[in-house]
Amino acid sequence: MTNEATGNTTLTKACADSEEYINRVGFRQKLRQYKRSPGSLIVMVLVMLSAVFAVGVLIYIIGFILVKGIPNLTAEQFERTYDSTNVSMMPAIINTVIMVVLTLALAVPIGIFSAIYLVEYAKRGSRLVKIIRITTETLSGIPSIVFGLFGFLMFVIGFHWSYSLLSGVITLAIMILPTIIRTTEEALLAVPDSYREGSFGLGAGKTRTVFKVILPSAVPGIMSGVVLSIGRIVGESAALIFTAGTYAAVPSADNFFFSSTRTLAVHMYALYSEGLYTNQAYATAVVLLVLTALINLLSSFIEHRIAKKRG
Numbered sequence: 001m002t003n004e005a006t007g008n009t010t011l012t013k014a015c016a017d018s019e020e021y022i023n024r025v026g027f028r029q030k031l032r033q034y035k036r037s038p039g040s041l042i043v044m045v046l047v048m049l050s051a052v053f054a055v056g057v058l059i060y061i062i063g064f065i066l067v068k069g070i071p072n073l074t075a076e077q078f079e080r081t082y083d084s085t086n087v088s089m090m091p092a093i094i095n096t097v098i099m100v101v102l103t104l105a106l107a108v109p110i111g112i113f114s115a116i117y118l119v120e121y122a123k124r125g126s127r128l129v130k131i132i133r134i135t136t137e138t139l140s141g142i143p144s145i146v147f148g149l150f151g152f153l154m155f156v157i158g159f160h161w162s163y164s165l166l167s168g169v170i171t172l173a174i175m176i177l178p179t180i181i182r183t184t185e186e187a188l189l190a191v192p193d194s195y196r197e198g199s200f201g202l203g204a205g206k207t208r209t210v211f212k213v214i215l216p217s218a219v220p221g222i223m224s225g226v227v228l229s230i231g232r233i234v235g236e237s238a239a240l241i242f243t244a245g246t247y248a249a250v251p252s253a254d255n256f257f258f259s260s261t262r263t264l265a266v267h268m269y270a271l272y273s274e275g276l277y278t279n280q281a282y283a284t285a286v287v288l289l290v291l292t293a294l295i296n297l298l299s300s301f302i303e304h305r306i307a308k309k310r311g
Helices: 002-024 027-036 038-072 090-121 127-140 144-158 165-189 193-201 206-217 219-235 238-243 264-274 278-310
Strands: none
Touching (some): 090 127, 090 165, 090 264, 127 165, 144 165, 144 238, 165 238, 206 219, 219 264, 219 278
């Protein structure tokens, strides 16, 4: 055991020294190395071009939305109620926030507990674990329109819920569940086994080890999955058109879960597809972009606060 620990320490130090040496290598030295290895130069150029292309496309899309949308933003679009004269997006903004909160409240606990079972309680390498992983990976690749049709047949028609907030929330929860399960599972697997062994060595039980040691260490990875899920919820339109509907109003208090709603993405699609409110659709895209950024920043802030408390 001592020799193994010494070997691991030596390997770690060697990797760190190599990384430090690579960071100190100047541009001219790198060019000399690439002359001896043309294949590495080609790979480096391709990687740099790919990065520039990805960043350029992102900047172009954001710039296009801002240029087309900001001049069309008006105060009437933020009025409390929607009608054909102001086509207000305020009900859609409120509905989007409601949809995000309810969907996460349903999907996150189920996803995290499922991942905990797969990593901490299920027998590693068992057939059941393999089946669940294959199923979640398959579900994560299914187009959203398929989830929308499933929700329409199951909840709208089968359960007689009609177009409602509840139908949309459950459909979105099913959509993002694979993402949360897989990201949480990978975050739990990334926690070193020494944490578990140390906790058990101090006399802690399985449950205490999982919730006091393993889960706090996996928070950054879990939050990454939650942020990805938020982006999918906010930007989803196809599944919600078939389940939540397109009614532009905030759900009423007396029939909250069974009221038809319209999120920002659906609102933008409806305005653009009608052909009469194209400018307002661009303005909605700006607000949708800003709202997504704010939600992601809030999630990152919460993640940093949790990590700070843990530290």
